[in-house]
Amino acid sequence: MSYKVRFVDFPEHYRRMKSEIDAAIQGVLDGGDYIMRRQLREFEKNLAGFLGVKYAIGVANGTDAILLSMKAAGIGRDDEVITVAHTFAATVTTIVHCNATPVLVDIGQDYNMDVGNVEAAITKKTKAIIPVHLNGRVCDMDRLMRIASKHDIPIIEDAAQALGASFKGKKAGSFGLSGCFSFYPAKILGALGDGGAVTTSDDAMAEKIFLLRDHYMNRDTGEFLGYGFNSRLDNLHAAVLDVKLKRLPQWIERRRELADLYQKGLSGVSSIKLPPPSGNGDYFDVYQNYVIRSQQRDELVKHLRSSGVEIIVSWPKPLHKHEALGLTKFNLPVTEQISREVLSIPLYPEMSNDSVKLVVDAIRSFDKR
Numbered sequence: 001m002s003y004k005v006r007f008v009d010f011p012e013h014y015r016r017m018k019s020e021i022d023a024a025i026q027g028v029l030d031g032g033d034y035i036m037r038r039q040l041r042e043f044e045k046n047l048a049g050f051l052g053v054k055y056a057i058g059v060a061n062g063t064d065a066i067l068l069s070m071k072a073a074g075i076g077r078d079d080e081v082i083t084v085a086h087t088f089a090a091t092v093t094t095i096v097h098c099n100a101t102p103v104l105v106d107i108g109q110d111y112n113m114d115v116g117n118v119e120a121a122i123t124k125k126t127k128a129i130i131p132v133h134l135n136g137r138v139c140d141m142d143r144l145m146r147i148a149s150k151h152d153i154p155i156i157e158d159a160a161q162a163l164g165a166s167f168k169g170k171k172a173g174s175f176g177l178s179g180c181f182s183f184y185p186a187k188i189l190g191a192l193g194d195g196g197a198v199t200t201s202d203d204a205m206a207e208k209i210f211l212l213r214d215h216y217m218n219r220d221t222g223e224f225l226g227y228g229f230n231s232r233l234d235n236l237h238a239a240v241l242d243v244k245l246k247r248l249p250q251w252i253e254r255r256r257e258l259a260d261l262y263q264k265g266l267s268g269v270s271s272i273k274l275p276p277p278s279g280n281g282d283y284f285d286v287y288q289n290y291v292i293r294s295q296q297r298d299e300l301v302k303h304l305r306s307s308g309v310e311i312i313v314s315w316p317k318p319l320h321k322h323e324a325l326g327l328t329k330f331n332l333p334v335t336e337q338i339s340r341e342v343l344s345i346p347l348y349p350e351m352s353n354d355s356v357k358l359v360v361d362a363i364r365s366f367d368k369r
């Protein structure tokens, strides 16, 4: 089906910066710089600077960013890791791939971990907490950092959806032992395929991630220092990401503008719930996704799609309800209710104000029925 308003518009995104992207790719090809070369180092330096951390380490994808963080933090068999079920599967599958046990806590009305549930979930086996900064909004990190430091448990931030978002002026990915980012093409900063990064200000953690992503090999001596991975961010991706990183602040500004337009256009529509407003005190949200809630979610999705608006539902079924994952013992009523009600409507920097109006009108026409 061809939509009047797409969920994202990759061709338009490329068209607007074609000459810069093409030049970056050409530079890589001309220099034969494919793996772990200058462009990667420059992107890592610029990303670390943007986030206010000491190190950014490019890896193959956001999933590996979490996996390598946990491996570097020494998480393994018999350990427990606290996280949420309202997230992309990667947050939880990586815990299992470390042979550790996921302990799932419920979320709050802003879709992020309800920090009030964390302390009760801590046991002697808890070795990490993974908050997920979902939809471009940071968790309540003040309270979470206090709990983590009281119990001496490291925090690994799943910041895959929150590049540039901040809480009390501090950016996602700069709070915990490490931050994990995804450059999947639809993310705020998207590569030409898969990509990711780990951020940290901890020297020992950085050194381990640098080694782990490249076979745990000392490149000077050829010595293997342990069992590692091949999880490097390709130079080609790094070169393109570095070009895009310069535009990130203006893209974030545009995302927040569009969120304001939705907020104004949809205020008073009684059948839906809107996300918290963007200028909301301690939170600086970047709207990776603009998520609304409706008790008639499935009908609304159908109506919007047939009105020409592309919609994504993330996620209709929380992770603990997928039988094959073996997590059905968890009882997470807020997560379950939110999974029944959420839908994401289009929001991306290239989107026009007219497209926002079309989406708003389509939602209002559903509300009036």
Ligand SMILES: Cc1ncc(COP(=O)(O)O)c(C=O)c1O
Binding pocket: 061, 062, 063, 064, 087, 088, 090, 091, 132, 158, 160, 161, 181, 182, 183, 184, 194, 195, 196
């Ligand atoms: C919250 C969250 N965590 C982790 C990931 C995994 O990132 P990737 O797809 O780059 O492996 C994603 C990406 O969709 C995500 O949204």
